[in-house]
Amino acid sequence: MALLEVRRLEKYFTVPKPVGSLDLRPRQIQVLRDINFDLEKGEAISVIGSSGSGKTTLLRCLNFLETPTAGTISVNGETLFDAAKWKSVSEEQVRQKRLHFGMVFQSFNLFPQFTALENVTLAPLLAAKEGRNKASEAEIRQRGEQLLEQMGLSDRMENYPHQLSGGQQQRVAIARALALEPDILCFDEPTSALDPELTGEVLRVIRELAVKNTTMIIVTHEMAFARDVADRVIFMDGGVIVEQGDAREVINHPREERTKHFLAGYSKQS
Amino acid sequence: MFITVTQSLFFGFLATLKLFSLTLVCALPLGLFICFGSMSRLAVIRLPIRLLIWIIRGTPLLLQLLIIYYGPGIMGHNVWGSEDTGRFLAALIAFVINYACYFSEIYRGGIQSIPIGQYEAGKVLGMTNGQIFRRIILLQLIKRIVPPISNEVITLVKDTSLARVIAVYEIIWNGQSFIKSAGIVWPLFFTGVFYLVFSGLLTLLFRQIEQRLSYFR
Numbered sequence: 001m002a003l004l005e006v007r008r009l010e011k012y013f014t015v016p017k018p019v020g021s022l023d024l025r026p027r028q029i030q031v032l033r034d035i036n037f038d039l040e041k042g043e044a045i046s047v048i049g050s051s052g053s054g055k056t057t058l059l060r061c062l063n064f065l066e067t068p069t070a071g072t073i074s075v076n077g078e079t080l081f082d083a084a085k086w087k088s089v090s091e092e093q094v095r096q097k098r099l100h101f102g103m104v105f106q107s108f109n110l111f112p113q114f115t116a117l118e119n120v121t122l123a124p125l126l127a128a129k130e131g132r133n134k135a136s137e138a139e140i141r142q143r144g145e146q147l148l149e150q151m152g153l154s155d156r157m158e159n160y161p162h163q164l165s166g167g168q169q170q171r172v173a174i175a176r177a178l179a180l181e182p183d184i185l186c187f188d189e190p191t192s193a194l195d196p197e198l199t200g201e202v203l204r205v206i207r208e209l210a211v212k213n214t215t216m217i218i219v220t221h222e223m224a225f226a227r228d229v230a231d232r233v234i235f236m237d238g239g240v241i242v243e244q245g246d247a248r249e250v251i252n253h254p255r256e257e258r259t260k261h262f263l264a265g266y267s268k269q270s
Numbered sequence: 271m272f273i274t275v276t277q278s279l280f281f282g283f284l285a286t287l288k289l290f291s292l293t294l295v296c297a298l299p300l301g302l303f304i305c306f307g308s309m310s311r312l313a314v315i316r317l318p319i320r321l322l323i324w325i326i327r328g329t330p331l332l333l334q335l336l337i338i339y340y341g342p343g344i345m346g347h348n349v350w351g352s353e354d355t356g357r358f359l360a361a362l363i364a365f366v367i368n369y370a371c372y373f374s375e376i377y378r379g380g381i382q383s384i385p386i387g388q389y390e391a392g393k394v395l396g397m398t399n400g401q402i403f404r405r406i407i408l409l410q411l412i413k414r415i416v417p418p419i420s421n422e423v424i425t426l427v428k429d430t431s432l433a434r435v436i437a438v439y440e441i442i443w444n445g446q447s448f449i450k451s452a453g454i455v456w457p458l459f460f461t462g463v464f465y466l467v468f469s470g471l472l473t474l475l476f477r478q479i480e481q482r483l484s485y486f487r
Contacts, residue, residue, distance in 0.1 A: 063394050091399070099396045109391035113409045113486040122405065123395035132396075162487040180395060 001077050002038035003215060004062075004184055009035035009071035010083075011057055011239075031057045033239045035071065039184065042213035046226035046247060049236035050262060055219040056106075058236070059186045062217070063103045064094050075100045075183055102182035106189040108169045110161040116172045117157040120144040120179050127180070140179075147175040151205055167198035171205055178209075185209070187218040203229075223266050227251040235259045275448060275457045282444030283464045289358070289430045289440065293365040294423065300366060301373025305381070308374060326371040331364070332432050338364045339436040354439070361433040365426070372422055380415040381407070413483040420476035424469050441465075 011032035017023065031054045039045055047055045060066040062073065064081070073081035080097045089097075110119050121144040127133035128140060135143070148157050151171040161169055170190055177185055187206065191199035203225050209216065210229045220226050226233055226247060233250040235243045235258075243256045254260045307319035326334065339360040342349045350356035384407055392402035434443040441461045448457040 065390055065393065095393075095396055095398060098394055101394070103390075103394040105387060105391065107385075107387055109385070109387035111388065111391070111406050113413075123397060126397060126401055126405070160486050176395070 003041040003043075003076060004039035005072075005074040006035055006037050006062075007072045007074075009058070009061060009073070010069045011054075011061060011066060012069045031239050032061070032068070035241055037234060037241065037244060039215060039217065041215055043232065044210045044214070044216040044218065044230045045232045045234060046230035047217060047219045047234045047236060048221070048223065048226055048251075048262075049242075050265075053236040054239040055236050056188055059103070059188050059217065059219055062184075062186060063101050064098050065103075099180060100183045102177035102180060102185040104170070104173050104177050104185070104187045104190050106192050108161070108166070108173045108193070110169055110172055110176070112161050115158050115160055116148060116153060116164065116168075116175075117141070117144050119161070119172055120147055120176045123176070124179050144175070144179060147178055148172070150208075151175050152201070165198060166194045167201045170194065170202045174202075174205060174209075183215060185214055185216045187216065187220070189219050189221065192221060223251060223263065235262065237262065271452075271454075275460065278444045278448075279441055279457065279461055279464060282439060282441035282461075283468075285358075285438065286427075286430045286440040286464075287468075289362060289365065289433060289438070290427060292362055293369055293426060293430075296362075296366040297369035297373055300370035302377055304370055304374035305377040308378060309381070323371045323374065326368055327375070331368050331429060332435060334368055335361060335364045335432060335436055357436050357438050358433075361436060361438045365429070365433075369422065369426060373419065376415050376418045376422065377411075379418070380411045383414055384410055409483075413486075416476060416479055416483065420472070420479075423476075424472055427469050427472065428465060 009032055010030065012028045012030050014026045014028055017027055035054075035058060037045070047058065049055050057066060061068045067086060068081065068083055070083045071081075072079055072083070080100065110116075111122065114122060121140050124133055124135065124140045124143070125137065128135060128137070133140070145154075145157060148154065151174060153168060153171055153175070156164060156168055156172075161172070164172065170193075174190075190206065191202050194202065199222070203222065206216070206218065207225075207229050218226070218230060228247075230247040232245060233247045234241055235250060235254070235256070237258050243250055243254060243259045250259065251263065254263055304319060304323070307315050308323060310316045310319070339350060339357065350360045388406055388410070389402055392406050397405070430440055431442045433440055434446075437443075441464055442458070445458040445461040448454050
């Protein structure tokens, strides 16, 4: 049994009808189609594919920021999501289920009114208040400092987000996600909003996490990074998984035509 | 004479201040409820509230004052009585409804300007909707709405003078009364000094608040 098992996941979006259309049925577009994959504990998966292929939607489904239309998501053998039974799940239960996953956004989404350290400790402190976390305030603070040190930000703990570079902000965001000790850490194009010279520092900390066997799903456009850091790669196109397998194998020797085409476009660009 | 006038204007200004502060105390929170109503997913709540906002923002406050004061009497219910307090209450209600509608739109603009990513970041960190609003959104919202709110508040200082159409004895009423009683005009002009000083103080206060919130972006 894998740590994460995703089965037959589907997602439709309802889109506004074009103005003047006489067709009264809601227009639906399918953004995820029959998504199946496993993720073992300690494994890192990269998800690659062109824009609009459904990569981000997949991550957002795992974090319940979107509700899949069909399929199941299981973590540690526990079915977290089953589209058939989802209506009866309360908001409070969704909140608990989310905690299996951590999320690092493309645009960081740090809380501007809090310092780097406060950004990292806010959620654990709230959890402690609710009794979900047994650690004391001092311990949580210490753990936050430790995480920021690990991100190479020892001298930035008391800075506010607007005083930090994009790369530093993203590293704070990674520490913030790690602070809740999720089973699986998700990265949604963590370097896409960064200036090219700042991507390295973020990729470096993700690489360190991979070395420490952090279970991760990384949506990325950095092909070399995907190949070197991830154990496995998933290539998506048009809402389906076209090819998945060993990272080096898929990126160096793709089997599917569409994967070859996509990767060829990449090597031309860079 | 100067002392008599100043005294009279001062008392008029107390009435102005009373109307001003009571309006704020009621309209600032009421605006939040109207704002939530206008953003409700339920059309039965949203549409009537939007209609109300349209009517209130689409007609002069002066007209609203007259309708609220004279309207019930015309329909046969003299709810305001003949005392000063009744007129003051009518004026207060008109001001509260009017300003609450304007505030609600400022709140709505503020709430909608907070990036969706802030809510999502809170959610993926396992926070409840209440925690997200109180711990993350609220302060950012306050920072964004302080400048437009201060604008409205300073407008309110001067709008209180409209209450004299239903004979609420505020400062302009008192200033004007000297034209008839003593044949002098300058007390009316002198009222401007009171307005200027008070709005000046408010400007300083709001600048302070903005300064306090400038530590983040």
